[in-house]
Amino acid sequence: MGENIDFGDPLAWLRLDEALRREPYAPAWLAEPELAIGLCHHDGRVREAALQQAVGCSELLPLVVVRCGDWVGEVRERARELLREALDTDTDTDTDAVADTDTAVALVPLVLVLGWRGRGDFAVELVGGVLRQASREQLAPLFVHSDRAVRRFAYRLAVEEGLLSPAQLARVAARDADAVVQDLCAEAALAVVAKTGGYGEVLEPLLGARSPRARAAGVTALRAAGLPGRAEGFLGDRAGVVRACARYVVRQHGGDPVSLYRARCAAEPVPGVVTGLAECGEPGDAALLWALVSHASGAVRARAVGGLRVLGVVDVARMLPLLDDPAPGVAREAALALLPSAGVLPDGWLMERLGGGWPKECPRHVRVAAFRLLDARGGIVRLRAAVSVLDDPDERLRARGARVVQRWHLEEGMTPGDAEVGELLGRARHLFSEYVLTRRLWEAGLPG
Incomplete structure (x- = not known):
């Protein structure tokens, strides 16, 4: 307990709570050390008495939040009263109090961690209720938080409260690294434009996203947007989910993805097109794939070998020499294809x-x-x-x-x-x- 703790980390407060309960000693650099010890004491009566003294002590508000899930009912209820007061929410009066959204924003990481514990839902609901009154600017720190759970929480609020435009949601879906945020924002953006129109400002960010999930959402929306022809350009996408969505849109528009794949493999094959042919082709397409096994591009050769495996057309005598291919991907795919025949x-x-x-x-x-x-x-x-x-x-x-x-x-x-x-x-x-x-x-x- 002699070392400084990073209190920007919500787990630090939980570790402090456990440490002070085992050893009632708090370093002098901690705000109100004696009060902190009382708030974490193993005796519930001491914790309850400390809460009476914690009114107005904003530095130790995180420990009050921890006590909102306390196993002693009296301690828990008193801590909840203090948290309501700290956030300027009063459910027992008709006055229109202005909620302290800045404090609520600062507490989000901690209350979400506590939300996984028993009796931890109170703080989540209370802070969430306060933040439903917040503006997009006030929530901005949560949108870029390093913790994905915090970002998910913030974007759910933003979607439910309509704080972000479809274009903004699409850009979030395109850039955020978390799959849940990507799906949440992409679906919300497309749901709005499905009613109001204006697909253009939503489609471009989604179709150009690095995330396969965002691109897949954009490709699927091409049909509703009346632009099914653009889906052909994604038949050779590097991601399987995007290729599958592109094939769906092409078929719904009356096109034949298999014929398109065959034509592109014969003309200017790229890795995604070769894999796409294997995903929806027939054993008869093996001849086209075998021809690509000698292609100049190692990536194309690897996808061709993998495609032969997917189609179930593996000639052991022709596949075995491919283990010596200079491209690692080709050797890896050849080994996978030959595994069922390892015994011979x-x-x-x-x-x-x-x-x-x-x-x-x-x-x-x-x-x-x-x-x-x-x-x-x-x-x-x-x-x-x-x-x-x-x-x-x-x-x-x-x-x-x-x-x-x-x-x-x-x-x-x-x-x-x-x-x-x-x-x-x-x-x-x-x-x-x-x-x-x-x-x-x-x-x-x-x-x-």
């Missing part, structure tokens, strides 16, 4: 990629892809591959190999007493205690 792959060929017989400059992504397939083989092949990467230059691959070795056990169908198992476990001796190693060898039918 040539393990010697794959082992070469882990170091035996392959030049030292074997790319990391090739080694990772080969190890993934060998690991899927199971049995002695899995152990052989795992031990071979224990001295790999890549730390993550070494660690992965070590985990496989440590978890390896004799599998059903394997013959006990295989000398190679003993040799491999001996090379990995440093991964086990002597007891565990002896037990593993015994389980494998080998002398310890």
Whole structure:
């Protein structure tokens, strides 16, 4: 308790409350230290008496907010009375008091944290009621708060009270990093313009947003806005949800997304278009995708390999050499496609990629892809591959190999007493205690 606490963090007040209850000592730099100790005391009568003295002490108002959820009814009710007075809200009179919105804004992060606790809803509702009377300018600090829960709370109030125009809501949906805020603001903006018109000022921010959710909302709204033709431009979007929305709008307008994808793949393929064809194409489109496996762009090649996997058209003999592709994405997609066929792959060929017989400059992504397939083989092949990467230059691959070795056990169908198992476990001796190693060898039918 001797260190300064960042009271901008609402959790700091909760930590202070717990600390003072365990150890009744408050540093001198804390406003009204003796009063703070009383507000956090383990004895409810002391807390209640401290609340009587806390009237007008704005520095300790956060502790009063904490006491609004107190487990002792008398303490809880007194703290709630004080919070009403601090916010200038009086439910028992007919006077029109002017609520202290600045104080309410400052308390939002804390009351939202307390809202997750039992009896914490009172402060949330009280502060929320005060802020419903606030202007957009007064809520502005909450709109840009670093805590996404605070931003969600603020934008919900703004939407319910109509404080932001559709264009402003669309810009928020386009720039905010939180998916809940994006959906909330995009839906609110589109709901307003669906009644009033004026799609233009809403669509452009949404369609140009970095967030896939915001772009998807904008693309879907193109139909209602009478601009379904623009959806074709999003058929090759980098995000699957946007591509799906674009296909919906194109179909509703009488278009055929599959034909458009085929034409673009044959002319000027881009990664999103290739994936889009796989998402809605047919097995017969495999020929077009195989042609793209040799495309100059690594991203296009990777999407083509992934598309073949999605369509369920995997030729093992043609797919296997793609593990050596210089583009990591291609090797990764090829490994995914080959996983169901791992049992029939040539393990010697794959082992070469882990170091035996392959030049030292074997790319990391090739080694990772080969190890993934060998690991899927199971049995002695899995152990052989795992031990071979224990001295790999890549730390993550070494660690992965070590985990496989440590978890390896004799599998059903394997013959006990295989000398190679003993040799491999001996090379990995440093991964086990002597007891565990002896037990593993015994389980494998080998002398310890």
